[in-house]
Amino acid sequence: MEPCDAVVVGAGPAGLTAAIYLARFRRRVLVLGAGPSRASWIPESHNTPGFPHGVGGTDLLARLTEQAHAFGVHIREALVRTLTPAAEGFEISTGARTIRAPAVLLATGVRDRMPELPGIEAAVCRSVVRMCPICDAYEATGKRIAVLGDGGLAQREAAFLRTYSDDVTVIGSGDGRLSFDTAAVRWTPSGDAAPQVFDHLYLALGCEPQTELAVRCGARCDDSGNLTVDPHQMTSVEGLYAAGDVVRGLNQISVATGEAAIAATAMHNRLRGQAP
Incomplete structure (x- = not known):
């Protein structure tokens, strides 16, 4: 069983931003992503702050990945099959391996219809x-x-x-x-x-929040199917956090990264034994 301080499920803008913050808090963090991020569909974004001439989704993800690697984040292509509450945290299984972590962030996004x-x-x-x-x-x-x-x-x-x-x-x-x-x-x-x-x-066909792991863990959703979180991005399950499109309907990169920063800081403080 592989130990770490935090596992981030999802390698889009929210997941990678959270991982960068956690790594800079000197936490051992593992990112598990399966398949391309929804952000990779963006030909060119002109409302992402800091890119006055626009930025493509794949370019933005490449930059975030490079930044995460620079701070020692481990990123692996793997589908998380089960997320289970365990003593002092969670067990995350990909089928091929099981990881134990005291805190988990879900940045699993949505699937467009x-x-x-x-x-x-x-x-x-x-x-x-x-x-x-x-x-x-x-x-x-x-x-x-x-x-x-x-x-x-x-x-x-x-x-x-x-x-x-x-x-x-x-x-x-x-x-x-x-x-x-x-x-x-x-x-x-x-x-x-x-x-x-x-x-x-x-x-305008809607989308489906990817909440299955959280729901099986006991997390609550709102009437639209999005995960409900507190002001620090923690779900109704202690130690389980969520950020990005899976949380609310305003599917924006700037919202996702902001929520990720809030969640990562709260996770770090929780691991320190402090209030968020």
């Missing part, structure tokens, strides 16, 4: 398809915008986007056919209506 459309991943990489109006609606100012989704979420996103463009159309799931060109979206509606072309398609 993606429509089954040919070429959609490439269209996301080209910024033709987008998932976050808060992140990049500014760059769509005055453009022809479509919003794909049903119900209140799609209507709310369309209303938000109309503060940037007067040309916003809501497309219901399964209504007609969508296809992607190099720099445009083509929609052929059901029936006899004429095809339309848009500069951007925003997905």
